[in-house]
Amino acid sequence: MLKIEDLHAEIDGKPILKGLTLSVNAGEVHAIMGPNGAGKSTLGYVLGGRPGYEVTEGSVTFDGQDLLELEPHERAAAGVFLGFQYPVEIPGVSNVQFLRESLNAQRAGRGEKPLSGAEFLKLARSQADALGLDQEMLKRPVNVGFSGGEKKRNEMVQMGIIDPKFAILDETDSGLDIDALRIVGDGINRIMRQPTKAVLLITHYQRLLDYVKPDFVHVLADGRITRSGGAELAHQLEREGYAEIAA
Amino acid sequence: MSDAVLDLPSTREEAWRWADLGGLAAAAALAPIAAPEADFLDLPGAKLLFLDGKLDEARSDLHRVTLIELGGDEHALGRRATGTGWSLRLDAQAVTHPVQIVHVATGRENHLPSEIVLADDAAAEIVETFVGAGWQNRFTRTQLGKGARLMRSVRLLQPAGFVSLREAAQVGEAASLITVFLGAGGQGSRIDAQLTMAGEGAFVEYGGALLTSAEQKQECAVRVNHAQPNGASRQVWRAVAADRSAVSLAAAVEVARHAQKTDGEQSLRGLLLDRTATVNLKPELEIFADDVKCAHGATVGELDQRALFYMQSRGIPRTRAQAILTRAFVADALERIGDETVRKGFEADADAWLDAAL
Ligand SMILES: Nc1ncnc2c1ncn2[C@@H]1O[C@H](COP(=O)(O)OP(=O)(O)OP(=O)(O)O)[C@@H](O)[C@H]1O
Ligand SMILES: [Mg+2]
Numbered sequence: 001m002l003k004i005e006d007l008h009a010e011i012d013g014k015p016i017l018k019g020l021t022l023s024v025n026a027g028e029v030h031a032i033m034g035p036n037g038a039g040k041s042t043l044g045y046v047l048g049g050r051p052g053y054e055v056t057e058g059s060v061t062f063d064g065q066d067l068l069e070l071e072p073h074e075r076a077a078a079g080v081f082l083g084f085q086y087p088v089e090i091p092g093v094s095n096v097q098f099l100r101e102s103l104n105a106q107r108a109g110r111g112e113k114p115l116s117g118a119e120f121l122k123l124a125r126s127q128a129d130a131l132g133l134d135q136e137m138l139k140r141p142v143n144v145g146f147s148g149g150e151k152k153r154n155e156m157v158q159m160g161i162i163d164p165k166f167a168i169l170d171e172t173d174s175g176l177d178i179d180a181l182r183i184v185g186d187g188i189n190r191i192m193r194q195p196t197k198a199v200l201l202i203t204h205y206q207r208l209l210d211y212v213k214p215d216f217v218h219v220l221a222d223g224r225i226t227r228s229g230g231a232e233l234a235h236q237l238e239r240e241g242y243a244e245i246a247a
Numbered sequence: 248m249s250d251a252v253l254d255l256p257s258t259r260e261e262a263w264r265w266a267d268l269g270g271l272a273a274a275a276a277l278a279p280i281a282a283p284e285a286d287f288l289d290l291p292g293a294k295l296l297f298l299d300g301k302l303d304e305a306r307s308d309l310h311r312v313t314l315i316e317l318g319g320d321e322h323a324l325g326r327r328a329t330g331t332g333w334s335l336r337l338d339a340q341a342v343t344h345p346v347q348i349v350h351v352a353t354g355r356e357n358h359l360p361s362e363i364v365l366a367d368d369a370a371a372e373i374v375e376t377f378v379g380a381g382w383q384n385r386f387t388r389t390q391l392g393k394g395a396r397l398m399r400s401v402r403l404l405q406p407a408g409f410v411s412l413r414e415a416a417q418v419g420e421a422a423s424l425i426t427v428f429l430g431a432g433g434q435g436s437r438i439d440a441q442l443t444m445a446g447e448g449a450f451v452e453y454g455g456a457l458l459t460s461a462e463q464k465q466e467c468a469v470r471v472n473h474a475q476p477n478g479a480s481r482q483v484w485r486a487v488a489a490d491r492s493a494v495s496l497a498a499a500v501e502v503a504r505h506a507q508k509t510d511g512e513q514s515l516r517g518l519l520l521d522r523t524a525t526v527n528l529k530p531e532l533e534i535f536a537d538d539v540k541c542a543h544g545a546t547v548g549e550l551d552q553r554a555l556f557y558m559q560s561r562g563i564p565r566t567r568a569q570a571i572l573t574r575a576f577v578a579d580a581l582e583r584i585g586d587e588t589v590r591k592g593f594e595a596d597a598d599a600w601l602d603a604a605l
Contacts, residue, residue, distance in 0.1 A: 093575045
């Protein structure tokens with residue numbers, strides 16, 4: 001589904017990704033772990049197409065098409081979802097409006113009919129319920145005044161509504177309390193654990209991986225994948241730290 | 248064409264510092280065009296259509312509005328607007344359907360006076376629309392009796408030319424004046440207002456959204472004078488400037504020595520859609536009383552790039568994301584329009600402007 005080859009990327013002329021290679025097939029969950037500043041979020045932004053993140057070498061194909069050619073909104077319509085480490089606040093735009101615009105823009109991009117207001121509200125309510133996000137928060141401006149954990153739940157509500165094919169989830173577990181962690185973990189499994197879908201799960205901790213069992217675990221250090229293994233690698237990392245294993 | 252021909256103050260005078268006198272002169276010299284479609288909203292009540300400043304009787308329905316001889320004021324713009332104009336006078340406790348006025352210009356210049364006089368506890372709603380080309384100059388005198396309420400919405404939708412509005416209002420005890428402007432055409436503009444809170448506990452909201460593109464210039468110059476205690480005034484203005492255009496917002500609050508417990512708020516915010524555009528902000532406070540609450544905020548910024556990418560990453564194309572954020576930016580200024588039909592109409596005009604500008 002996703003094929004990253006020898007990816008080099010820089011921000012303001014500073015190289016961050018330095019030859020990253022990774023393949024993700026349908027039906028798989030890949031966890032990415034690694035020290036602060038290694039380039040994990042940068043990888044997510046490069047895959048999402050954030051302006052200022054310049055690819056200098058390498059390629060990324062998604063379902064056989066050149067992902068790097070596409071505008072950010074076209075990548076979304078193609079099925080890529082980026083769950084942000086720091087979800088952005090948008091004053092003056094309600095969550096409902098934002099989500100409805102998002103979904104209908106993607107549907108339009110795929111040549112599908114827009115959902116009516118009533119159809120959309122029904123979908124939004126059911127997703128909010130499933131992730132334990134208060135209905136009232138759908139009416140509030142996007143992420144404004146949300147707690148850290150509420151922002152992350154809101155990201156998952158968005159993912160549930162958009163129903164993407166491939167999700168990059170950047171530290172979706174940080175800021176969640178113990179109950180929320182389980183709810184969000186269940187949500188990721190429900191929305192994404194399907195034979196036609198795949199997930200890149202960026203995390204620092206084993207605890208999310210207790211709920212969302214990864215098929216592969218990779219260590220990203222200094223802009224490249226330095227080690228890959230199965231679920232047991234995460235346990236080993238938690239015990240021994242990056243210094244021992246990633247070097 | 249020089250300022251002297253139009254006999255207007257010079258931009259060396261502080262109150263006229265940002266005025267686009269050249270644009271005004273050019274508008275007055277615009278060659279005639281065919282009259283554009285007049286656009287009334289679907290509302291009951293009076294409908295007046297002025298063609299180049301003259302009432303088009305066949306297309307108007309005056310209800311309680313009358314045409315009478317009126318004078319201007321001593322102001323450079325106001326003094327030109329004399330002669331036959333429209334008048335809405337309501338007796339105590341009277342309430343009318345909305346009054347709609349469409350000003351159509353086909354070029355050159357036209358000047359029109361008007362008055363809105365509401366006796367105690369009367370209530371009225373007025374919607375004005377400017378279309379066409381040329382220079383349209385208006386003087387509006389408003390007088391609100393005790394407890395009277397006026398909701399006025401004014402939209403400037405001329406593709407070209409200039410609209411100047413000179414406004415003078417006296418707001419009586421516990422009376423309420425709400426005025427919302429939307430500048431969403433291609434014309435230049437100057438909204439020049441002197442509002443006096445003449446009675447105790449008066450309430451004034453005066454503001455709007457001015458949207459400019461290309462080489463356009465729009466501005467407001469508003470003074471609210473708290474002459475009596477316990478008054479509250481809010482001036483909420485939003486400026487959006489694209490290309491090489493400029494918006495200037497000058498809003499002043501004066502509080503007289505005995506006007507204690509005054510609550511005055513000014514919120515002036517500008518959004519630059521291009522680095523080549525300009526927004527000038529000038530909030531001013533002159534306070535002579537000691538027990539007052541006056542807040543003012545003045546900021547100019549650009550669209551939040553992080554929010555734009557966040558929206559794009561969810562599938563929203565960049566220009567649509569820019570439009571959503573810009574609309575959210577002006578929403579504060581338009582949401583004060585009480586009548587839903589009018590508010591929706593104004594919002595649609597703002598949307599149309601965004602579709603064209605982005
Ligand atoms: N706008 C920027 N300009 C310059 N350097 C940047 C910029 N953004 C990120 N970086 C740098 O890029 C490197 C990688 O950052 P990134 O956010 O991808 O790390 P990360 O692996 O996600 O770290 P964390 O675990 O702390 O979230 C860091 O050294 C960071 O300082
Ligand atoms: Mg990160």
